[in-house]
Amino acid sequence: MNVVEINDVYKTYHDTEVEVRAVNGVTLSFTKGDFAVIVGPSGSGKTTLLNLIGGLDQPTTGEIIVAGHRLSELKPSELIDFRMEHVGFVFQSYNLIPVLTAAENVGFIMSLQKWPKEKRMARTGELLEAVGLADRHNSRPSQLSGGQQQRVAVARALAPRPEFILADEPTANLDSKSAETLLDIMEKLNREEEMTFIFSTHDARVMKRARRVITLEDGKVVSDERTNHRE
Amino acid sequence: MITSIAWKNVWRNRTRSLTVIAAVTVGVFASVFALAAINSSIVQRIDSAVNEELSHIQVNTKEFRSSSDILNIISEPDKVAETLRKTPGVTDVTGRIIVRGIASAPSGSAGVEITGIDIEKEKQMFTLSGKLIPGTGSYFGADTKLNSAFIGEKLARELQIIRYILTAESLTALVDKGVPSAVTDRLKPLEGQRFTTEKKLTEAYYRLLTPKEIKKYGLAIREAAWSYREGSRVILSFLDVNGNQTGAAYRICGIFRTNNDLFEATSVFVPMEELRRLTGLEDGVYHRFIARLEENDMTDRVTPVLKEALPGLEVMNWKEIQVDLAMIADYINQIYAIFMVLILAALSFGIVNTMLMAVLERTRELGMLSAVGMNRRRIFLMIMLESVFLSVVGGFTGMAVSGIVIGITNHTGINLVKYSEGLEAFGYSAHLYPTIGADFFIILTVLIVITGILSAVYPARKALQLNPVEALRGE
Structure with missing residues (x-):
């Protein structure tokens, strides 16, 4: 079952007088349980494509359908609700809310969705345990290492049970050990919860774990390979 | 959750928030106390007009x-x-x-x-x-x-009928009251002289004492010289x-x-x-x-x-007889409200500036909040609450300090005898006992909350204009 369908999508930016095609006629689809990476050199359009899939940006032409929603038909306010309901984001710089504890960060989106408190707390506990931070409920981001913060960010993204997780260079700021731990956790969640992960990355460690590697060059898909890393 | 985040955000940059809160506190205290002092003066004036001079209603021929x-x-x-x-x-x-x-x-x-x-x-x-x-x-x-x-x-x-004479007895009494004998010794040339007005006595001892001594002992000297036959x-x-x-x-x-x-x-x-x-x-x-x-x-x-x-008769109440006083009495609350609006408007510039800095510093975070599904209404609410908290904490602290100081000075009074000549010429007492009604504090609370809300509008608009993609990319 396709979670994401991308049909002949273009994204053009007009920087001063130069027209930049960040995404240049991409057609792709992602199915439930994918553990896919989008790779490519800087400026190849990885992040732009991720932003388009996540409904953070709109394509210039083409169509993106996520969980049955044609994103181009959604109003800006509907797009915000769409993101909250269907997409989990993991950012390169963690982007946790510094004034909240790890548990509060994880529960944040659930509270926006008005989950009952007991249910929210149970899910938070379950996820912090899953990312190996069961003992850091009350730690503020400033009291956590980079790897731990990124694990909290993953837990936050997973909390409201989205359709898929978009992770933009999630290991870029992490040391090897933290990166491996994080990837272990994401692989485990992918396996156990059948959560779809779509990464953009330069990191060979991520590519090594992926079961699908999509290569972009100048905004075009130049290869889309499936591997059998899980096995 | 939004309320909790907004409250915690206020304390992210403690120094900056405390500076704004202190500014609001001082502004509110200074204006409330000044209004309480003015109010007491008016209340005392009305009380004096009604109870000593006019009563409530007078009836005479037209x-x-x-x-x-x-x-x-x-x-x-x-x-x-x-x-x-x-x-x-x-x-x-x-x-x-x-x-x-x-x-x-x-x-x-x-x-x-x-x-x-x-x-x-x-x-x-x-x-x-x-x-x-x-x-x-x-x-x-x-x-x-x-x-x-x-x-x-x-x-x-x-x-x-009242004169001013510094007798040997009054000079001794001054020493008993704590005036240094060095000062009373210098007043000796005035002993026995009669001054028909307070002004003439003042002019006389101005030539003999230093400005500091005049400031400190002038009132005591005038009281000691006061003489009635x-x-x-x-x-x-x-x-x-x-x-x-x-x-x-x-x-x-x-x-x-x-x-x-x-x-x-x-x-x-x-x-x-x-x-x-x-x-x-x-x-x-x-x-x-x-x-x-x-x-x-x-x-x-x-x-x-x-x-x-x-x-067939002229019936006039004290408000019609003393129109100026009545006007002040009738419009006093409106005058106070206008005064407070002006003070709070001035303070709001500080709050706007602080909130704007807070928004610009948190561009990436606001981008993330928008990305993960926090809608415009919630972002606006969060920033507005931060602004309201800043105003309310400062405002309530200012009101609490005012309440305490007004309570103390209402008991002890404020002595403005130095300016009594000018004040009493207009019928106002030189001793003020600051007082202000509880209803004023209710109006003030509403005004402070409104100030917080209005101060948030511009910074919040700035936050809402952020594009999540650009905000996430930038610092």
Whole structure:
């Protein structure tokens, strides 16, 4: 079952007088349980494509359908609700809310969705345990290492049970050990919860774990390979 | 959750938030305290006007205020008095006879309004008897004769019944009060000299003392030199009912001190019987009836009733007599609100600046919040709450400090004797007891919350204009 369908999508930016095609006629689809990476050199359009899939940006032409929603038909306010309901984001710089504890960060989106408190707390506990931070409920981001913060960010993204997780260079700021731990956790969640992960990355460690590697060059898909890393 | 985040965000940059909160606190405190002081001055002025000078309602002929004719008497006075007494809200009524004349003493004379009063009734209806300066006699006490007069301090000064003399005893008393003997020694050249006014005494000791000593001991010196000649007499002359010049020597039975120089300078109170005898006005004839009401707030309600009941007479309440005071009393809350709006508007610039900095510093975070599904309404609400918290914490602290300081100064009073000459010329007391109604704090709370909300609009708009993709990319 396709979670994401991308049909002949273009994204053009007009920087001063130069027209930049960040995404240049991409057609792709992602199915439930994918553990896919989008790779490519800087400026190849990885992040732009991720932003388009996540409904953070709109394509210039083409169509993106996520969980049955044609994103181009959604109003800006509907797009915000769409993101909250269907997409989990993991950012390169963690982007946790510094004034909240790890548990509060994880529960944040659930509270926006008005989950009952007991249910929210149970899910938070379950996820912090899953990312190996069961003992850091009350730690503020400033009291956590980079790897731990990124694990909290993953837990936050997973909390409201989205359709898929978009992770933009999630290991870029992490040391090897933290990166491996994080990837272990994401692989485990992918396996156990059948959560779809779509990464953009330069990191060979991520590519090594992926079961699908999509290569972009100048905004075009130049290869889309499936591997059998899980096995 | 939004409320909790907003509250925590306020304390992210403690120094900056505390600076804004301190600014709001100081601004609110300074303005509330200033308003409480002004309010007390007005309340005291109204209280003094109603209880010492005017009462609530006055009734006289329509020509009485503009004409000095002694025959401008109220016709059918018993009927008028009865109407007044029977009007709901009226608690007490008294009649007065009033003549314009001249008060003379060996050293001066002044134009005055001589009021013949029913002493016992006036004691019940006015507090003027309580304004007697100690040592100047009594308010028509038991031993008072018929030809006695109760006059104001200002008039007594003009007639030079009150003088300023530094005697050997008063200089010793000054030392006992803590004035250094080095200071009293330098005042010795003034010993025994008579000064007809306070100003002349002040000019004399200004030449002998340093500015610091004058500032510290000036009031004590003036009080020590204040001298009243007991048993002084004043000649009151006026016209009788036949238009003939008449008058008599009156012994001063007491001198009163109020906050109103004009009232003090022009008012002479004498027993009604004696004034009737001299003017030839018959018993039961009055120029004016004075009515006292249960509550000051009833004034506006009772006045039209009386105007309708007494169509041939001039019925005026204290607000109509002292229009300036009434205007201040009626519009005081609006004046306070305008004052506070201006102060809070000034403070809001600081809050806007702080919130704007907070928004610009958190561009990436706001981008993330928008990315993960926090809608525009919630982002606006979060920023607005942060701004409201800043205003409210500062505002409530300011109100709490004001409440404490007002409570203390209401008990101890604020002494503005240095400026008494100017204040009393306008009828305002030189001793303030700051006070402000609880309703003012309610209005202020609303204004502070509104300030917080309005201060958030511009920074929040800035936050809402952020594009999540660009915000996430930038720092």
